[in-house]
Amino acid sequence: MGSEKREPIKNPxxxxxxxxxxxxxxxxYFPDSFGEILVYGVPLWAVIIILSxxxxxxxxxxxxxxxxxxxxxxxxxxxxxxx
Amino acid sequence: MELAFSGWSGILILAMYGLxxxxxxxxxxxxxxxxxxxxxxxxxxxxxLGVMVLFFTFFATQYSGNxxxxxxxxxxxxxxxxxxxxPFFITIIxxxxxxxxxxxxxxxxxxxxxxxxxxxxxxKSKAVTILASLLMLYGLGNYLLEQLVAIGQGVSGLTGxxxxxxxxxxxxxxxxxxxxxxxxxRSVAYTDTMQGIALLFGVFMLLIGSIIYFGGxxxxxxxxxxxxxxxxxxxxxxxxxxxxxxxxMIGIGAAVYPHAIQRIFAAKSERTLKRSFSxxxxxxxxxxxxxxxxxxxxxxxxPGLTEGESEQLVGMMASAVASQNVIFxxxxxxxxxxxxxxxxxxxxxxxxxxxxxxxxxxxxSYINPDASExxxxxxxxxxxxxxxxxxxxxxxxxxxxxYQIFVLKFELLVQIAPGLIIGLYWNRLHTKAVFAGMLxxxxxxxxxxxxxxxxxxxxxGLWGLLVNVGICVVxxxxxxxxxxxxxxxxxxxxx
Numbered sequence: 001m002g003s004e005k006r007e008p009i010k011n012p013x014x015x016x017x018x019x020x021x022x023x024x025x026x027x028x029y030f031p032d033s034f035g036e037i038l039v040y041g042v043p044l045w046a047v048i049i050i051l052s053x054x055x056x057x058x059x060x061x062x063x064x065x066x067x068x069x070x071x072x073x074x075x076x077x078x079x080x081x082x083x
Numbered sequence: 084m085e086l087a088f089s090g091w092s093g094i095l096i097l098a099m100y101g102l103x104x105x106x107x108x109x110x111x112x113x114x115x116x117x118x119x120x121x122x123x124x125x126x127x128x129x130x131x132l133g134v135m136v137l138f139f140t141f142f143a144t145q146y147s148g149n150x151x152x153x154x155x156x157x158x159x160x161x162x163x164x165x166x167x168x169x170p171f172f173i174t175i176i177x178x179x180x181x182x183x184x185x186x187x188x189x190x191x192x193x194x195x196x197x198x199x200x201x202x203x204x205x206x207k208s209k210a211v212t213i214l215a216s217l218l219m220l221y222g223l224g225n226y227l228l229e230q231l232v233a234i235g236q237g238v239s240g241l242t243g244x245x246x247x248x249x250x251x252x253x254x255x256x257x258x259x260x261x262x263x264x265x266x267x268x269r270s271v272a273y274t275d276t277m278q279g280i281a282l283l284f285g286v287f288m289l290l291i292g293s294i295i296y297f298g299g300x301x302x303x304x305x306x307x308x309x310x311x312x313x314x315x316x317x318x319x320x321x322x323x324x325x326x327x328x329x330x331x332m333i334g335i336g337a338a339v340y341p342h343a344i345q346r347i348f349a350a351k352s353e354r355t356l357k358r359s360f361s362x363x364x365x366x367x368x369x370x371x372x373x374x375x376x377x378x379x380x381x382x383x384x385x386p387g388l389t390e391g392e393s394e395q396l397v398g399m400m401a402s403a404v405a406s407q408n409v410i411f412x413x414x415x416x417x418x419x420x421x422x423x424x425x426x427x428x429x430x431x432x433x434x435x436x437x438x439x440x441x442x443x444x445x446x447x448s449y450i451n452p453d454a455s456e457x458x459x460x461x462x463x464x465x466x467x468x469x470x471x472x473x474x475x476x477x478x479x480x481x482x483x484x485x486y487q488i489f490v491l492k493f494e495l496l497v498q499i500a501p502g503l504i505i506g507l508y509w510n511r512l513h514t515k516a517v518f519a520g521m522l523x524x525x526x527x528x529x530x531x532x533x534x535x536x537x538x539x540x541x542x543x544g545l546w547g548l549l550v551n552v553g554i555c556v557v558x559x560x561x562x563x564x565x566x567x568x569x570x571x572x573x574x575x576x577x578x
Contacts, residue, residue: 008180009508018177025170026330028323035316038308041301043315046163050372053170057364060176064361068184071191071353079352 006069014063021059024052086398088405088416089243096420097238097246100281101258104274104427108262111270118267120457122196122447125267126439127349130191136272137350138359140432143275144343145175145363146370148233148426151286151418154371155400156393158378162307162314167326168375172367174334176360182338182504183347185576187356189507190348192577197436198344198503199444205506205575206514209449214521215499216444219341222496223437228474229492230430231256235478237423240398241416249479255423256471259431264464268349271431278424283369285418289397290373292404292411293380300376303383314382328541336497336544339504342436438467494528494544501548501555509559510572516558524551 008014023029027045034045042050086093118124132140158165186201195201199216206212231252238251246254262270307314318326337343350356381396384403388396405415442463447454454462501524502517528547530536537543564572 007184009182009184014180018180022174022177022330025173026323026327027318028327030317032317035312038301038304038315041299041304043163043304043317045317046166049166049170053173053367056170056173056177057368060173060180060364061361063180064176064357064364068180068353068357070184070188072357075352075354 006067008063008067021056025049086402088412089241092416093241096416100420100424104258104262107273108265108270111266122443122456125460126196128268130349131351132272132349133351134355134358136276137355138362139276139279140272141346141359141363142279143428144340144432145337147429148422151374151422152397154374155378155381156396158375159381159393159396164318164322167329168371169367171329171333172371174330175337176364178334178338179360182507185507187347195348196443197439198341199440208514211518216440218495218498219440222492223433225492227430227433230426231474232478233426241419255427259427263431271435275428278428281421282425285421286373288414289401289418290377293377293400296404297380297384303379306383332542332545335500336493339500342432345436434467438463441466491529494532495525497544497548498524498551501552510569511559511564513559513562513564516555520551520554523554
């Protein structure tokens with residue numbers, strides 16, 4: 001990753017993807033029949049919402065890990081210096 | 084609440100939880116004797132919270148006993164439409180991405196202790212800081228009141244009324260104040276960890292017990308298909324609107340809770356903070372998801388409950404599960420003890436933040452800036468104690484009229500968001516526009532709540548917030564910020 005500073009808010013791609021995921025976790029795009037099809041007792045639309053939510057959590061973890069680097073390098077250098 | 088397992092075992096478990104909390108306080112005190120001279124040490128744990136402790140203390144600010152006892156009845160009544168309770172906890176983490184990275188950095192740079200102090204640093208305006216502080220104190224006070232009422236009801240329910248409501252409240256408030264005073268943020272965060280683990284364990288046992296005893300989701304779905312197919316159906320137009328408004332409002336609202344913001348400052352390092360958030364992003368499935376399933380199972384287990392009766396759903400299900408065998412019996416006692424402990428853990432975080440705003444911002448910045456940190460701490464602690472005393476009285480003797488003013492929490496707390504977040508990025512944001520936005524947003528949100536108005540299924544707090552943002556942005560575009568002010572703001576933000 002190098003010493004490059006990264007802040008999530010400055011990266012428009014992140015917010016486009018988060019916008020799409022936000023649209024996916026809102027149940028506006030399902031036909032009514034998705035309420036009748038059951039998967040192990042869970043309506044199909046709810047299954048898709050749950051899968052989309054998992055996707056959102058995964059993407060957030062990814063962004064947190066790789067696209068938020070403001071202090072980490074300096075803090076780690078400090079820590080090493082302190083030891 | 085009528086519980087089959089209430090009585091002496093409930094008293095035993097509550098006494099045990101109380102003793103553990105006190106023990107944590109005493110150990111923290113003995114190991115950190117120096118913390119009572121410094122605001123940083125007392126209110127932020129010396130900015131040294133590690134991943135696990137930070138994670139559980141964030142967990143305690145978002146999930147309370149209410150999540151366990153109050154969410155299943157909503158799922159019971161609304162069916163799958165209440166599945167929104169899972170993603171709305173995830174959007175909180177999304178909202179943190181908007182401001183936490185920069186706020187952590189600035190918090191470290193300027194050694195910020197409270198969110199109000201950021202307002203002071205950024206706007207250098209007494210009016211803005213005091214208004215923001217008062218909004219936070221008022222919102223936090225009502226939040227605390229709600230927790231105190233819940234503690235009282237929980238204790239009297241779990242002990243089958245052997246311990247009356249009032250005694251329950253006083254018992255836990257005394258314990259909470261003692262361990263809070265002994266160890267500050269460290270005590271609060273360590274007890275949050277213990278309380279969070281107890282709650283998670285209990286909820287999972289209730290889920291397992293419910294599935295064994297009442298049948299799982301397919302059984303419940305068969306019942307809904309036959310008797311209430313709308314609970315399985317795709318939400319309709321207003322349902323979708325309400326769903327989306329919850330995602331936005333809970334996302335932003337819970338992220339800017341003052342006690343949640345303060346935890347950003349308490350992180351040991353950026354890496355620690357990121358890891359805690361990353362774990363939080365997965366927790367909704369293990370907490371809100373699990374209690375949601377419990378509520379759905381309840382539809383089949385106890386069909387046809389009225390709204391009032393359905394509020395007792397978790398108690399009924401836990402009682403049935405507890406009567407299965409001795410393991411489930413104690414697991415349910417632990418769960419209900421854990422619910423009360425979780426409410427205490429939310430209350431202690433709120434109280435600590437309440438005191439810190441008094442110590443650091445109102446008393447420490449304006450009333451007596453020359454006071455020693457020790458004195459500022461003492462004033463914060465004492466004012467916090469007086470506030471709790473008043474709130475206990477309000478809880479016992481609820482006023483007949485004007486009760487609504489004790490309901491306003493979220494509507495007020497969310498109004499600090501524009502000044503807090505936009506101010507992190509926009510140098511030209513005008514101080515007067517921030518003040519006007521915050522004030523007008525508060526008036527709109529609270530009067531809508533007081534007069535019971537509602538439009539398009541969008542929450543009152545969100546209406547206030549929209550107007551607030553509008554005033555901040557439009558006002559700043561029309562009013563000129565002097566070159567000096569803009570330069571100063573740029574320097575403060577410094578990125």
